[in-house]
Amino acid sequence: MALTQEKQREMLRIMQTIRRFEERASDDYRAGDIYGVVHCYIGEEAVATGVCAALNPDDQIISTHRGHGHCIAKGADLKRMMAELYGRETGYCKGKGGSMHIADFSIGMLGANGIVAGGIPIVTGAGLAAQLEGKGRVAVSFFGDGASNAGPFHESINIAAAWKLPMIYVCENNLYAASTSAASTLAHRDVAARAAGYDIPGVVVDGNDVMEVYDATQEAVARARNSEGPSLIECKTYRWRGHTERVGGADPRPQSEIRAWQERDPIERFVAGLMDQGCITQEAWQEMDEDILAEIEESVQFAIESPFPDLEAAVEDVFAE
Amino acid sequence: MRKISYAQAGMEALVEEMRRDPKTFHLSTDAPDALVEEFGSERVRATPIAEGALTGIAVGAAGSGFRPIINWSMVTFSFVAMDQIVNQAAKIHYMFGGQVKFPITFRTSVGGGRRVAAQHSQSPYSMFMNLAGLKMILPSTPYDMKGLLKTVIRDDNPVISFESNRLMDFAGEVPEEPYTVPLGKADIKREGTDITIVALAWLVHEALAAAEVLDKEGVSVEVLDPRTLVPLDCDAIRAAVQKTGRLVIADEAGPTAGASAEIAAVATEDAETFAKMKAPVKRVCALHVPIPYTPQLEDHVFPDRDNIVAGVREVMDV
Numbered sequence: 090m091a092l093t094q095e096k097q098r099e100m101l102r103i104m105q106t107i108r109r110f111e112e113r114a115s116d117d118y119r120a121g122d123i124y125g126v127v128h129c130y131i132g133e134e135a136v137a138t139g140v141c142a143a144l145n146p147d148d149q150i151i152s153t154h155r156g157h158g159h160c161i162a163k164g165a166d167l168k169r170m171m172a173e174l175y176g177r178e179t180g181y182c183k184g185k186g187g188s189m190h191i192a193d194f195s196i197g198m199l200g201a202n203g204i205v206a207g208g209i210p211i212v213t214g215a216g217l218a219a220q221l222e223g224k225g226r227v228a229v230s231f232f233g234d235g236a237s238n239a240g241p242f243h244e245s246i247n248i249a250a251a252w253k254l255p256m257i258y259v260c261e262n263n264l265y266a267a268s269t270s271a272a273s274t275l276a277h278r279d280v281a282a283r284a285a286g287y288d289i290p291g292v293v294v295d296g297n298d299v300m301e302v303y304d305a306t307q308e309a310v311a312r313a314r315n316s317e318g319p320s321l322i323e324c325k326t327y328r329w330r331g332h333t334e335r336v337g338g339a340d341p342r343p344q345s346e347i348r349a350w351q352e353r354d355p356i357e358r359f360v361a362g363l364m365d366q367g368c369i370t371q372e373a374w375q376e377m378d379e380d381i382l383a384e385i386e387e388s389v390q391f392a393i394e395s396p397f398p399d400l401e402a403a404v405e406d407v408f409a410e
Numbered sequence: 411m412r413k414i415s416y417a418q419a420g421m422e423a424l425v426e427e428m429r430r431d432p433k434t435f436h437l438s439t440d441a442p443d444a445l446v447e448e449f450g451s452e453r454v455r456a457t458p459i460a461e462g463a464l465t466g467i468a469v470g471a472a473g474s475g476f477r478p479i480i481n482w483s484m485v486t487f488s489f490v491a492m493d494q495i496v497n498q499a500a501k502i503h504y505m506f507g508g509q510v511k512f513p514i515t516f517r518t519s520v521g522g523g524r525r526v527a528a529q530h531s532q533s534p535y536s537m538f539m540n541l542a543g544l545k546m547i548l549p550s551t552p553y554d555m556k557g558l559l560k561t562v563i564r565d566d567n568p569v570i571s572f573e574s575n576r577l578m579d580f581a582g583e584v585p586e587e588p589y590t591v592p593l594g595k596a597d598i599k600r601e602g603t604d605i606t607i608v609a610l611a612w613l614v615h616e617a618l619a620a621a622e623v624l625d626k627e628g629v630s631v632e633v634l635d636p637r638t639l640v641p642l643d644c645d646a647i648r649a650a651v652q653k654t655g656r657l658v659i660a661d662e663a664g665p666t667a668g669a670s671a672e673i674a675a676v677a678t679e680d681a682e683t684f685a686k687m688k689a690p691v692k693r694v695c696a697l698h699v700p701i702p703y704t705p706q707l708e709d710h711v712f713p714d715r716d717n718i719v720a721g722v723r724e725v726m727d728v
């Protein structure tokens with residue numbers, strides 16, 4: 090682990106920002122200020138953070154319906170994210186997309202997506218563009234265990250392997266797709282095992298260990314930049330909250346299972362390790378958290394003070410001008 | 411009479427028909443608990459997220475003597491199964507010369523109003539109407555939901571049940587005694603003499619509310635609910651328009667090549683109906699855009715009772 094202390098503190102900051110952002114999004118959703126549907130990433134912060142820490146700013150990622158964490162890890166502006174959730178004109182998508190559709194192409198975040206597995210071919214197209222340009226850029230597909238059973242996953246990864254595209258496929262295996270368990274839908278318990286069928290590397294990592302995720306991604310990125318083709322990384326992790334923030338949604342997961350995973354809190358584990366190494370003190374950690382909370386409060390204020398879009402906006406942007 | 415919700419009415423239809431016919435089975439990405447409890451996890455399966463395969467599996471099992479019921483959940487997800495719907499399910503009976511039957515029920519939810527943006531707020535039934543070989547229903551009440559869905563499950567063809575998101579909690583009278591509602595029979599939800607509103611799904615209720623407002627202005631409004639889109643009750647639509655001489659069509663989908671366009675054509679291409687028309691047809695539909703997330707924009711894009719009232723006044727003023 091050749092990471093500077095500063096970089097590690099930065100990773101901690103990102104993980105905690107994701108957690109605090111999600112807590113606030115959930116509260117404000119329940120209060121009725123955020124509409125529709127919100128899928129929280131709490132418990133899975135190490136995956137987005139560890140992967141994006143191994144990328145360059147011009148590398149590209151694509152997200153899922155559970156997208157806030159990926160946005161933050163790639164460097165999205167919290168204000169514009171919150172404004173989008175609040176449905177305001179200043180939001181990333183001018184209030185037209187909401188939680189499931191935040192994108193920031195300027196930082197290589199090609200969008201959250203409401204269709205399970207819908208993003209996988211799209212980001213593979215970004216991988217093809219990177220290969221054609223030949224500047225060493227890579228592209229990363231985030232997707233769930235549920236998505237790994239859908240055709241677009243298999244079709245895309247096969248093409249990427251056949252064409253040696255500079256791709257990293259990152260499966261966030263949180264053991265459930267909505268209320269259906271991976272145990273009941275995956276023929277092989279490890280998604281990574283499928284890599285063999287495409288003749289590419291496939292590894293299983295502890296998705297609640299940000300350094301393990303980072304190391305695996307580093308290796309895959311090096312391969313991709315070196316024109317050796319795609320890799321598949323499966324991160325075993327868990328979401329702490331229900332599938333969505335909608336109150337009253339069914340959650341068949343046993344309490345004991347949820348508790349067991351909460352005991353493996355990716356943030357607590359990372360902080361503890363950093364403290365052991367003398368990389369951060371208790372006081373500095375507390376200060377960091379207060380900073381983050383203040384930043385999130387600021388993003389909410391920005392959202393609240395921003396106007397809703399004018400009605401004319403409804404018919405704009407159907408086509409590019 | 412007892413009242414139950416639109417969603418409960420659908421579940422009752424499923425339970426009754428699954429009891430009645432052991433060849434039925436149910437596939438969806440989240441298995442409904444009530445069905446699993448009664449029928450077991452062999453007949454009621456939670457599947458991987460693979461709608462294309464599910465749809466094809468339904469076609470194959472149907473052609474092999476079973477009567478599958480598939481729930482795509484939101485119609486959004488049916489789009490990943492388009493090959494199996496369009497190229498396979500819709501054509502297979504005809505293409506193979508009618509050798510075997512393909513009795514399949516596809517359930518799916520449509521419509522907006524839930525602030526879930528473009529991908530999750532769609533009403534694309536006309537895309538499917540455009541295919542030959544699929545029947546489809548679009549119930550607006552719990553009574554129709556239960557009665558139609560039971561008919562659909564017994565039908566020997568692939569049938570899509572489009573179910574309105576906005577009506578899931580809507581309660582209405584449903585008898586305890588068994589009954590069915592036939593396909594291809596419209597229902598006059600309100601009698602009137604000045605103008606006919608043909609309304610679909612949620613907009614049936616908006617049209618009924620609009621009719622109350624218009625009644626106070628001295629306009630007598632008839633509200634016709636086709637209930638099934640394929641087959642479409644052309645006779646009932648024409649008869650209603652011949653009676654009033656005026657037609658407004660209200661649909662939550664966009665107007666372009668929509669069910670509303672088909673209904674307008676059904677009325678106006680009939681010489682007898684056309685001869686009795688006193689004004690041009692008016693369509694009250696969504697704006698032709700993907701559905702935006704933020705509430706003000708979403709409400710602006712979708713038609714409601716106010717738009718229907720305005721549409722009726724416009725036609726009455728001609």
Ligand SMILES: Cc1ncc(C[n+]2csc(CCOP(=O)(O)OP(=O)(O)O)c2C)c(N)n1
Binds near residue numbers: 205232
């Ligand atoms: C094609 C498609 N089918 C169904 C859905 C409904 N749906 C939304 S999220 C979800 C579960 C996804 O599970 P997974 O890929 O494991 O991601 P997770 O939610 O666990 O992060 C389902 C079934 C969808 N959005 N798209």
Ligand SMILES: [Mg+2]
Binds near residue numbers: 235261262264265
């Ligand atoms: Mg999952």
